[in-house]
Each structure stands twice: as structure tokens, then as C-alpha cells.
Amino acid sequence: MLYLKDALSWELLALKKFHHLAEQVQDPEMKQALENAGQMHQNHYQRLLSHLQVNNNAAMANLPNQNQQH
Secondary structure, eight states, rough: HHHHHHHHHHHHHHHHHHHHHHHHOOHHHHHHHHHHHHHHHHHHHHHHHHHHHOOOOHHEEEEEOOOOOO
């Protein structure tokens, strides 16, 4: 979980940096390349976030019942 949290932070920082850089350049091709890189990091961020948004009820239902006697 801690690694995923760190990875979310890294992706968000990269997204912000690419967006900021894209605002600074005048060359349309370079601007598009930077925006594409930022979009890639946004997609990675969303994918990581989806891994953290697990349906906890379903996950708990798959765990062995600790109250069962052997």
C-alpha cells in the first residue's frame, strides 16, 4: 500500500510538471508531446488509484473465516 501511495505521488508530480512545461513552450509539436506525456502519467495515476479502490466487502468475503472451528 505504501508503494502504491508513493507511486501515486510520483505520477501526480510528473503530470503537473508536464502540464506546466506544456504551458511554457511555443512550439506546437513540443507542446503536444508534453501534453501527451502528461496524459500518460494521468492514465497511470488513474490505474493505480483504481487498484486502491477495491470493493472491501468482496475482498473480506474471500478471506477464511477466523471464527470457524477446525
